[in-house]
Amino acid sequence: MNNRNVILFVGGLVFGFGLAWGGMAKPEVVLSFLQLKDYGLILLMGVATGTTFIAINIIPRFVAKPILGGEFKPRSRDLTRNTLLGAVIFGIGWGLSGQCPGSSLASIGIGNLMVLPGIAAMFLGAYVMGRFFGS
Amino acid sequence: MGVAFVYVLTGLHATQSSLFSTTISYFSKIPYFQRKSYLESREWRLFFAVGVILGAAIYALTVSPEGFWTTRVQLWRILVGGFLVGLGTRLSSGCTSGHGISGIASLSTTSLFAVITFIIFGVITAHVVQFLGVLP
Numbered sequence: 001m002n003n004r005n006v007i008l009f010v011g012g013l014v015f016g017f018g019l020a021w022g023g024m025a026k027p028e029v030v031l032s033f034l035q036l037k038d039y040g041l042i043l044l045m046g047v048a049t050g051t052t053f054i055a056i057n058i059i060p061r062f063v064a065k066p067i068l069g070g071e072f073k074p075r076s077r078d079l080t081r082n083t084l085l086g087a088v089i090f091g092i093g094w095g096l097s098g099q100c101p102g103s104s105l106a107s108i109g110i111g112n113l114m115v116l117p118g119i120a121a122m123f124l125g126a127y128v129m130g131r132f133f134g135s
Numbered sequence: 136m137g138v139a140f141v142y143v144l145t146g147l148h149a150t151q152s153s154l155f156s157t158t159i160s161y162f163s164k165i166p167y168f169q170r171k172s173y174l175e176s177r178e179w180r181l182f183f184a185v186g187v188i189l190g191a192a193i194y195a196l197t198v199s200p201e202g203f204w205t206t207r208v209q210l211w212r213i214l215v216g217g218f219l220v221g222l223g224t225r226l227s228s229g230c231t232s233g234h235g236i237s238g239i240a241s242l243s244t245t246s247l248f249a250v251i252t253f254i255i256f257g258v259i260t261a262h263v264v265q266f267l268g269v270l271p
Contacts, residue, residue, distance in 0.1 A: 005182040007144045012186015013193065015137025015149070020191035021198065027208045028271045034261030045235055048138065052240035055139035066146035074241035075148045077228050083249050086227025087234070089219050091253035095260025097216020098208055100231045101151035101224060104217070105184055109191025111203025117210065118217035125221020126155030127163070133226060134167030 003068055016106045018048070025106035027098025027115075034095050082133075093125075137190075138236055147179065150233035151187075152224035154180045207271055212264075223253075 022044040023029035033041035060072040077083065094100055099107070099118050107115040141149040157177035160168040195203055206213075224230040227249055229238055234253075238246020 004145055004147075005179055008141060008147070008149060008179045008182040009186040011137040011141035011144075011149055012183040012188075013137070013190035014140060014186075015183075016187035016190025016192075017194045018136060018190075019187070020194035025191050026204065027206050027213075031208075031261055031271060034257045035265055036258065036262075045231070048136075048236050049239045051136055051139045052142065052236050055142045056237075056240050057242070059143055063143070066142070067144045070146035072142075072146050074243070075150075075233070075237045075246070076241060076243050077234075077238070077245045079245040079248060082226050083228065083245055084252050086223045086225065087249040087252035088223070088256050090223030090227055090230065091256025092260045093216040093219025093221075093223055094231075094253060095216075095257040095262075096219065096264060097212045098206075098261075099213065099216055099220060101154065101220065102187065102230070102232045104220075105151070105187040106191035107206075109188040109193075110195040110199070111192075112206050114206050114208070114210070114213060118213040118220075121214045121217030122221030122224075123155050123159065125218040125223070126152075126225045127159055127221075128218075129222050129225040130156060130159065130163070130167040131165060134165070 007068065015102070016109055018044075019103060019106040020110050024103045025110045025112065027103075027107070029098075030094070030100070030103060031098040034098070137186075138232065141183070147176075148233070148237045149183050150229065150237050151184075152221075152230035152233055154184050155221055156225055209269070212269070227253075 032038040056074050104115045104119050138149050157173045157180050160173045234246035234249040
C-alpha cells in the first residue's frame with residue numbers, strides 16, 4: 001500500500017463520515033430533499049463544494065504541486081448530448097430510490113444492507129453503458 | 136473535506152461514480168473498460184470506496200444516536216433506481232460528487248448543466264412517486 005492509497009483511504013474515511021453525519025447515507029433523507037421538504041442536502045453539497053473550491057482554485061496559488069506529486073488540474077468535461085441524457089436518467093433513478101453512488105457506499109457503512117442490491121444494479125447499469133453505449 | 140484533502144495532497148478528483156467502470160475493468164475485456172484512465176485509477180478508487188464505507192461505519196458506531204440503521208424504501212425502487220443511477224452517471228460522466236462537488240468547484244459549465252438537470256429530474260420523479268402513494 002503506497003502513500004497515495006493511504007491518503008485516498010483517509011480521504012474516504014472523512015468523506016464517508018461526513019456523508020453519514022449529514023444524513024445522506026439514508027435514502028429517506030435524500031428523498032425528503034427531492035420532495036422539497038428538507039433542504040439539508042443542498043446545504044451539505046454547498047459546503048462540500050465550497051471547501052473543494054478552495055482546494056482547487058485557491059491553494060494551487062500558494063502551493064505549486066500536490067504534496068505527494070502529480071499536478072493540479074481542475075475537473076473538466078465536454079458538454080455533450082450524453083452528459084444531459086445521462087443526467088436525466090440519473091435524476092430519475094435518484095428520485096425513484098434516493099440513492100447515488102457515494103451515498104450508497106456510505107449507506108453500507110451505517111448498516112443499511114438493503115443498499116447492496118442497489119449497488120449491484122449500479123454496476124450492471126455501468127456495464128450496460130460501457131458495453132452498448134461506450135465509445 | 137475528504138475530497139479537498141485528497142486533491143491538495145495528490146491532485147486527484149476523488150469522485151464516486153467512476154468506481155463502477157474502473158472496477159469492471161478488472162473483469163471485463165471490453166476496450167471501453169480497458170482504457171488507460173480506468174486502469175490507472177482503479178486501485179485508488181477502491182481504497183477511497185473502502186474508506187467511505189468505513190467512515191460511515193465509524194459515524195454509526197460513535198456519534199450516531201441510533202447506531203446501525205435500515206431503509207424502508209422498497210426493494211424494487213432500490214433495484215430499478217440503482218440500475219438507472221449506474222447507467223445515467225456513466226453516460227453523463229459524473230454524479231452528485233463528480234459533477235456536483237468536483238465539477239462545480241472546478242467552475243465547469245458542463246457540470247453546472249448536469250447538476251441542474253439531475254436535480255430537476257430527481258425532484259420531478261420523487262414527486263411523481265410520492266403522488267402515486269409510494270412511500271417513503
